[in-house]
Amino acid sequence: MKAKLFCLFIALFAFKAQAQLVHLSVGTGINFPSGNSSNISAVGLQGYLKTEVTLSPKYALTATGGLSQFFGRTMFGVSNQTLSYAPIKVGLKYYTTEYFYVEGQLGAALPLKGSTKTALVWSPGLGTYFKSKNNNNRLDIGVRYEGFTSSTLIIPSGTTFSTFSFVGLHLGYVFSL
Numbered sequence: 001m002k003a004k005l006f007c008l009f010i011a012l013f014a015f016k017a018q019a020q021l022v023h024l025s026v027g028t029g030i031n032f033p034s035g036n037s038s039n040i041s042a043v044g045l046q047g048y049l050k051t052e053v054t055l056s057p058k059y060a061l062t063a064t065g066g067l068s069q070f071f072g073r074t075m076f077g078v079s080n081q082t083l084s085y086a087p088i089k090v091g092l093k094y095y096t097t098e099y100f101y102v103e104g105q106l107g108a109a110l111p112l113k114g115s116t117k118t119a120l121v122w123s124p125g126l127g128t129y130f131k132s133k134n135n136n137n138r139l140d141i142g143v144r145y146e147g148f149t150s151s152t153l154i155i156p157s158g159t160t161f162s163t164f165s166f167v168g169l170h171l172g173y174v175f176s177l
Helices: 002-015 035-039
Strands: 022-033 041-054 059-072 083-095 100-111 119-131 138-154 160-176
Touching (some): 022 035, 035 160, 041 083, 059 100, 083 138
Antiparallel strands (some): 041 059
């Protein structure tokens, strides 16, 4: 059901952008939990699909969906389970130059297993592009700070957090459609 909702969301977003330039990117990333979140997990991996609709040479709307997995860590004899989420976000991207951008996104992190609850996702970030010599496709490299915020976010070990936060590094391939 969640996968169907995500596909419908991406399709509607792309349909609304008929006259604008549309980019589709596929990528992967590594996440490093920060603060108290690092007691739960030391590292996470992600895969994502992103649609970008150009509004002007400086602005674009974005819609991102993917899978994030944070591997459980053992501290002081307590083992934490692996956390799996499907974050779905929309946002605004601002190009400071042709190849450098800053971006902000908001959305929801849907839990894929365990007793965790759906959380608000927020993520500011920045990145750069490297153009391909033979076509309009690009390589996207970026960094972002992301938080999954919920007053009832319960980590499987029983610890209550208001925000599970991390720094993420991503690498994606951008197709111009």
